[in-house]
Amino acid sequence: MIPESEIRQATIGDAAEILALQKLAYQSEAQIYGDWTLPPLLQTLEEVLEQFRDHVFLKAVICGSIIGSVRTCLSASTCHIGRLIVHPNWRNLGIGTRLLLEAERMHSDASRFELFTGSRSLGNLRHYRRLGYVEFRRESLSNQVVLVYLEKRVLSAPLAAPVGKRNGGEKSSGPLMP
Numbered sequence: 001m002i003p004e005s006e007i008r009q010a011t012i013g014d015a016a017e018i019l020a021l022q023k024l025a026y027q028s029e030a031q032i033y034g035d036w037t038l039p040p041l042l043q044t045l046e047e048v049l050e051q052f053r054d055h056v057f058l059k060a061v062i063c064g065s066i067i068g069s070v071r072t073c074l075s076a077s078t079c080h081i082g083r084l085i086v087h088p089n090w091r092n093l094g095i096g097t098r099l100l101l102e103a104e105r106m107h108s109d110a111s112r113f114e115l116f117t118g119s120r121s122l123g124n125l126r127h128y129r130r131l132g133y134v135e136f137r138r139e140s141l142s143n144q145v146v147l148v149y150l151e152k153r154v155l156s157a158p159l160a161a162p163v164g165k166r167n168g169g170e171k172s173s174g175p176l177m178p
Contacts, residue, residue, distance in 0.1 A: 003062045005095055007102045010057035010069065015048045018057065018069045022048075025085035032120050035144045040083060058102055060086070060095045070099040072107060079103070079110035100131060104152075112153050119146040 010018060026040040051057075051071060060068030068086040072079055081103055086096045104113055117124040119138065125148060133150035140146050 005060045005062045005067060005090075005098070007058055007060050007098055010059040010066075012049060012052045014057070014059055014066060015052060016045055017066045018059065019043065019045055019048045021066055021069060021087060022083060022085050025087065028088065029118060029121060033118060033144045035142060037142075038145070055082075056103075056106065058099055058106075060090075060099055062090070068095045068099050070103050072103045074107055074110060077109075077111040079107040079113045081113055081115040084115070096127065097131065110154065112151055114149065114151045116147045116149045119148050125150075 022040050022043065026038055030036045030038055030041060055071040055073045057069060057071045059066045067090045068084075070084040071082050073082075074080075081100065084096055084100060086099075104110075107113070113133070115128065115133065116139075117128065118141075119125075128150050131152070133152045135148055136151050137149045138146055139149065
């Protein structure tokens with residue numbers, strides 16, 4: 001039986017554990033692109049600590065260990081969602097979906113949500129499209145990596161209630177790109 005994960009807001013004391021998970025989670029993306037210099041793999045603890053000043057971090061916890069995370073930043077009426085990560089051993093169990101939906105619920109005052117992933121991260125692209133995100137632009141990060149920007153526009157209706165204990169069906173190949 002799979003233990004239930006709890007989604008809650010991370011604290012600055014979680015920064016080192018989130019960064020270690022981030023570096024582990026992005027290894028699959030580095031393999032896809034043949035690029036071990038992706039920004040999430042090079043990010044320092046000091047940079048993550050700095051992001052805690054203007055981002056909200058969520059974490060998924062099982063048995064006291066952080067097994068997933070996402071960070072958000074509200075700018076005007078757009079909620080920017082980044083670094084959606086799930087430990088490789090816990091992927092495809094709905095944890096990433098729950099983190100993303102909780103981020104949306106937390107920012108229910110936003111009229112738009114924006115995120116990006118790599119063009120070759122097909123599982124991520126399918127996952128985000130299934131959750132209502134649509135592509136609106138592409139940008140080259142390097143010769144190997146093209147970022148696909150996706151958005152979800154929100155009607156005036158409020159978002160759903162908090163995410164339940166488990167929402168299965170997630171089929172993501174890995175974390176959200178940089």
